[in-house]
Amino acid sequence: MSRSEMVRIERHLNRRKVADFLFAMVGLLCLLFALLTLLALMYDLARTGVPRLSLDFLASFPSRFADRSGILSAWVGTLCVMAVTAVAVIPVGVAAGVYLEEYAPKNALTAIIELNIINLAAIPSITFGLMALGLFVYEFGFGQSILTAGLTLGLLVLPIVIVTTREAIRAIPNTIREAAYAVGASKWQVVQHHIVPYSAGGILTGIIISLSRAIGETAPLITIGALTFIAFLPTPPVSGDAPYVSFQWLMDPFTVMPIQMFNWVSRPQPEFHVNAAATGVILLAMTLVMNGAAIYIRYRFRKRVKW
Amino acid sequence: MVNTTQEAATAGGDEMRAEIRRLSFSYGDKTVVKSVSMPIYKDRITALIGPSGCGKTTLLRCFNRMHDLYNDTEYEGEIALLPENRNILSSDIDPIEVRMRISMVFQKPNPFPKSIFENVAYGLRVRGVKRRSFIEETVERALAQAGLWNEVKDRLGASALALSGGQQQRLCIARALATDPEIVLLDEPTSALDPISTAHIEELVVTLKQNVTIVIVTHNLHQAARISDYTGFMYLGELIEFGRTPGLFTKPKDARTESYITGRFG
Numbered sequence: 001m002s003r004s005e006m007v008r009i010e011r012h013l014n015r016r017k018v019a020d021f022l023f024a025m026v027g028l029l030c031l032l033f034a035l036l037t038l039l040a041l042m043y044d045l046a047r048t049g050v051p052r053l054s055l056d057f058l059a060s061f062p063s064r065f066a067d068r069s070g071i072l073s074a075w076v077g078t079l080c081v082m083a084v085t086a087v088a089v090i091p092v093g094v095a096a097g098v099y100l101e102e103y104a105p106k107n108a109l110t111a112i113i114e115l116n117i118i119n120l121a122a123i124p125s126i127t128f129g130l131m132a133l134g135l136f137v138y139e140f141g142f143g144q145s146i147l148t149a150g151l152t153l154g155l156l157v158l159p160i161v162i163v164t165t166r167e168a169i170r171a172i173p174n175t176i177r178e179a180a181y182a183v184g185a186s187k188w189q190v191v192q193h194h195i196v197p198y199s200a201g202g203i204l205t206g207i208i209i210s211l212s213r214a215i216g217e218t219a220p221l222i223t224i225g226a227l228t229f230i231a232f233l234p235t236p237p238v239s240g241d242a243p244y245v246s247f248q249w250l251m252d253p254f255t256v257m258p259i260q261m262f263n264w265v266s267r268p269q270p271e272f273h274v275n276a277a278a279t280g281v282i283l284l285a286m287t288l289v290m291n292g293a294a295i296y297i298r299y300r301f302r303k304r305v306k307w
Numbered sequence: 308m309v310n311t312t313q314e315a316a317t318a319g320g321d322e323m324r325a326e327i328r329r330l331s332f333s334y335g336d337k338t339v340v341k342s343v344s345m346p347i348y349k350d351r352i353t354a355l356i357g358p359s360g361c362g363k364t365t366l367l368r369c370f371n372r373m374h375d376l377y378n379d380t381e382y383e384g385e386i387a388l389l390p391e392n393r394n395i396l397s398s399d400i401d402p403i404e405v406r407m408r409i410s411m412v413f414q415k416p417n418p419f420p421k422s423i424f425e426n427v428a429y430g431l432r433v434r435g436v437k438r439r440s441f442i443e444e445t446v447e448r449a450l451a452q453a454g455l456w457n458e459v460k461d462r463l464g465a466s467a468l469a470l471s472g473g474q475q476q477r478l479c480i481a482r483a484l485a486t487d488p489e490i491v492l493l494d495e496p497t498s499a500l501d502p503i504s505t506a507h508i509e510e511l512v513v514t515l516k517q518n519v520t521i522v523i524v525t526h527n528l529h530q531a532a533r534i535s536d537y538t539g540f541m542y543l544g545e546l547i548e549f550g551r552t553p554g555l556f557t558k559p560k561d562a563r564t565e566s567y568i569t570g571r572f573g
Contacts, residue, residue: 106378175417179479181376183430183486184407193429198420 042284049277057278061231062260066271071279073230074260077146078215080234080249081256084150085157085214090207093158094196097165097203102191121159128156129223137224144225146234147250152220157210164206168199201301208294212287218258228263230255257283321536323389324349324490324520325370330384330396332362332369339365341544342384346537347490352512352521354535354552356528358573362544363524364414367492370395370522371409372402388489407434410483411492415499416475418467418482423450423459426467426478430486445485453481454511473504480511484519491515493523497530509534528568532556540564 060070100117104110132152142148172195180190196203234249255263257279264276325347332340340362347353355363365374372395374380385394388408395405410430418426425432427446436442446463450456455477459470467478476496483491493512497505512521513534525531531538532552539549540561548555548564559565567573 173417175413175415176419178373178376178413179417179419179482180429180433182371182373182406182411182413183433183482184403185429185433186403189433193432194419 045277045280045284048274049279049281052274052278053281057275062229062263063231066269066275069264069272069275071257071260071275071282073233074255074257074279075282076233077226077230077254078256080146080254081149081153081221082211082215084147084250085153086207086211088151088154089158089161089210092154093161093207093210094165094203096158097162097169098191098195100162101166101169102187102195117159117162121163124219125156125217126219126223128152129220131155132220132224143251144227144253145251146254148224149221149226149254149256152224153214153217156217156220157214160210160213161203161206164209165199165203168202168206169195171202172198201298204301205294205298208290208297212290212294215286215290216258216283218256218262221256221259222262226259227253227255228259321348321351323347325389326385326387327366328385328387330366330369330382330386332365332374332383333381335379339544340369343541343546345539345546345549347520347522348537349520350516350518351536352516352523352534353537353539354531355522355524355539355541356526356531356567357541357547358567359526361541363541364494366541367411367494367522367524370490370492371406371411372396373411375402407486408488409490409492410486410488411494412476412479412483412496414495416472416479418470418475418478420466420468422464423467423470423478424463427481427485430482434486446481449481449485450478452484452515453477454507455481471504473500473507476500476504476508477511480508484515488519490520490522493521495524495526498526505530528556540567542567 057070058075059072060068061072062074063069100110100114104113129152132148132155136142136148136151137144142151176194176198177190180194185193230253234252234254235246237247237249238245261276261279261283264272264279267273323346327343327345327347330340330343331338343366345353355366357363368374369382370386374382382396384396386396387394393400395409407430419429421429424446427449428442431442431445447456447460450459455474458474459465459478467475470478476499480491480496496512497508500508509530512523515521516536523531523535535552537550538552538555540547540555540559540563542563548559548561550560555564556568559568
C-alpha cells in the first residue's frame with residue numbers, strides 16, 4: 001500500500017470517527033432535552049404544590065376559599081372509579097388476551113380483530129367519553145355515576161390489558177405447552193395451570209400500567225358529566241344496619257383528582273392554582289408508585305420464572 | 308419401499324405393542340412422512356435414525372397426536388395399538404386420551420417452573436387424582452425409576468429449574484413415567500446434555516424397557532446401536548429399512564442405510 005493511500009484511508013477514518021462522535025452528541029442532547037423538560041416540569045409542580053400538602057388538604061372537601069379547600073372527594077372518587085375500572089377490565093382483558101393467544105384459530109378474522117385491538121388503544125379518549133355518554137348514561141341509565149366512569153375508563157384501557165396479556169403469554173416457550181399437553185392436559189388445564197400462572201407477572205404489570213393510565217384521564221369523564229365541585233362522599237359500601245353491604249356508591253355522582261385540578265386551574269385566584277399543583281403532586285406520586293410497583297412485580301416474576 | 312430384514316419378520320418371539328400401517332403425515336401440502344409401516348415391539352426399545360429433516364421426529368410426534376395442536380396438519384394411515392387394534396389416529400379418539408396412554412420426553416428438558424414434586428405429580432393431577440398418599444407413592448416410584456430419587460428426595464419442594472440439565476431431563480422422564488404409560492416416546496432426549504448425563508440416561512432407558520415399550524428418536528448412531536433392540540432408518544420421509552439393531556448395523560440391506568451408518572452422508 002502506498003504512503004499516499006495510507007494517508008487517504010486515515011483521513012477517511014478520522015472523518016468517520018467524527019461522524020460517530022457527532023451523532024452520539026446529538027442523541028445525548030435530545031435525551032437531555034426530554035429529561036430536563038420533564039424534570040423542570042416536575043420541579044416546578046413540586047415547588048408550588050408540596051408546601052400546600054397537609055393532612056387537612058387530604059381530609060377537606062373543596063370550598064369557595066382556597067385555603068380551606070381539600071381533595072377528599074376527589075381522591076375518594078378516584079379510588080372508587082379505579083376500583084370499578086379494575087373489576088371491569090381485569091377479567092375481560094385477561095380472558096380476551098388468553099382467548100386470542102391460546103384458543104382463537106389463526107385466520108384472517110383473528111388478524112382483523114388483532115389489528116383493531118391495537119387501533120383501539122390509539123383512539124382519542126374523548127371518543128370513549130362520547131360513546132359512554134350515549135351508552136352508559138342514557139341507554140343503560142347508569143347516570144353520571146361512579147359506575148359509568150369506571151366502565152368508561154375500563155373500556156379505554158382494555159386494549160392495553162389485552163395486548164400486555166398476549167405479550168406475556170407469548171413469552172412462554174412452546175415446549176412448556178407441549179410438556180403439559182403431552183401428559184394429557186386439556187386446553188383449559190394448560191391455561192389454568194400453566195399459561196395464566198406463568199404469565200401472571202406480565203399480566204399484572206399490564207394491569208397496573210393500564211390503571212395508571214386511567215387514573216390521569218380527564219376528558220372522557222368530563223364528557224360523561226363528572227361534577228367539578230362536590231362536597232360529599234359516595235354512600236359507604238358497608239353500614240351498621242341490615243343489609244350491611246350497599247352498592248349505592250356505584251350510582252353516586254363523583255369527581256376525580258384530574259378534574260379537581262382542572263377546576264382549580266381554571267379559577268382566576270392564584271391560591272387555587274397552588275391547590276391544583278398540590279393535587280398534581282399527589283397524582284404524580286400515585287402514578288409513580290403504581291409504575292414502580294409494576295417494575296418491581298415484573299422483576300420479581302422474571303427472577304422466579306426464567307426460560 | 309420397506310426392506311424388512313429377516314430377523315424383524317420372525318422377531319424372535321417378541322410381541323407387537325403397536326403397528327404403524329401406511330402412515331403418511333403432511334403439514335399443509337408438504338408430506339413429511341411417506342407411507343411408513345413398521346411394528347413397535349412390547350417392552351423393547353425401538354430407535355428411529357436418519358439425517359436431519361428425514362421425518363423421524365414428525366413420525367414420533369404422530370404417536371401422541373402432538374400435531375393436533377397445530378393448524379394445517381393431516382394424518383393418513385393408522386397407528387394401531389395392539390392387541391386391541393385401536394387406531395390412535397382415528398378422529399373419534401380424543402387426542403387427550405392418547406396422550407394419557409402414550410407419554411413423551413422432549414429434546415430439550417422442559418420442566419414446568421414448579422416444584423420437583425408437582426412436576427412429577429402433574430400427570431396425575433390432570434387426571435383428577437386427589438388421594439395424597441397415592442400421589443406421593445407414585446412420585447417416589449417415578450423418580451426412583453428415573454434414577455433421580457436419591458438426589459432430590461430431600462428437596463421435593465424445591466423448584467425444578469434449580470436442577471442441572473441432566474437432572475431436569477430425568478425429571479421429565481419421571482413425569483412421563485408417573486402415569487404408567489403404555490409407550491414412552493423419547494425425542495432425542497440426550498441431544499442437549501453432556502456425555503455424563505447422556506450415559507446416565509441411556510442406562511436408565513435400558514432398565515426401563517423391563518416394563519415399558521420405548522420409541523426413541525436419536526441423532527446419535529452409536530446411541531441407537533448401544534441401547535436399542537430394533538432400529539428403523541428413515542430418509543426423506545420414508546422408512547428405508549427396519550430390523551433388529553445388530554443386524555441393521557452390521558448387515559444393512561439397503562445401500563442408503565449402509566451409506567448412512569458408515570458415515571458417507573448425514
